[in-house]
Amino acid sequence: MNQPRFIRKAITAATTAVLSLGLLAGTGTSAEAQGRSLRATADHLMNLNAADFVRQPHVAPFDWGNNGCNAMPGPQARRFHIACVQHDFGYRNYGGRSHLKLGPDEETRRWIDERFWHEMRRICIDQHASSGWCLTEAATSYRVVRAAGRYLY
Template sequence: MDDALAPKRLAAGVVPRPQPRELRARLQQLRERADAIMNLTYRDFANTPHVPPFVWVGDGCSVAAGYVPCSGLFCPGCVGHGFGCRSFGVKYGLRLGGARVTKSWIDGRFRGEMGRICGGRYNYRLSHLACLSAAQVYCGAVQFGGDSAFF
């Protein structure tokens, strides 16, 4: 836009479009905010203010709910994973990074948080191992069956 005409266009209600460089900078800032949120523990994630433009709605462990043991226990981990898929994936949401490496990172964060949930809940070795085994089922499900919710 010509600098001499800019005041007249703004007065007439014509808003200049952001330039590609500005859009890339905004996208990078948004990606950095989403990365920071995804790197929170499930407890900190649960206390994070739900600010736009991120998609915060979720159904927890949607596929497994009611069918697999521990669906209630693992719900905080599932909510964080869902946030990642909706914010980074190409099927829904913001599309901040729809590559395979990004989905693998989100799935890895999910695996880590599932282990954290088990570690925070069970002190006895056998109970802890049983929890980790159940967590592996969830992790396998999102790793091998979750592509349709991301790509």
């Protein structure tokens, strides 16, 4: 997605405003309301395309740590890096092992994994003209995450 720089800046500014409002909306309210606000903000971030996601400000209380695509071979890890970073955000903030536990259930894990699959496919389409080898790598990575992710989520 090659948007002009001024559009990317506007998207980032708007997202920062949404994040700030979403996080402030929960201030001084019940823990349940704060949880809903955090979940809405996290959902917004997860629904961005991976290229826009990686440009977002790293606001608290989210865990922005990632290990990239450490289980993938080198070239594949570099190719899908931004999709892996977004996927890591999902597991680190929604999962049962996270401090926020925004969605520690199988339905949410499936959604996070499907976002990963979708973003890897977008990379293949945008950067590799939908080449079969790239789509095969994406499909294989998705299947591995679906099978092994239950132990990490």
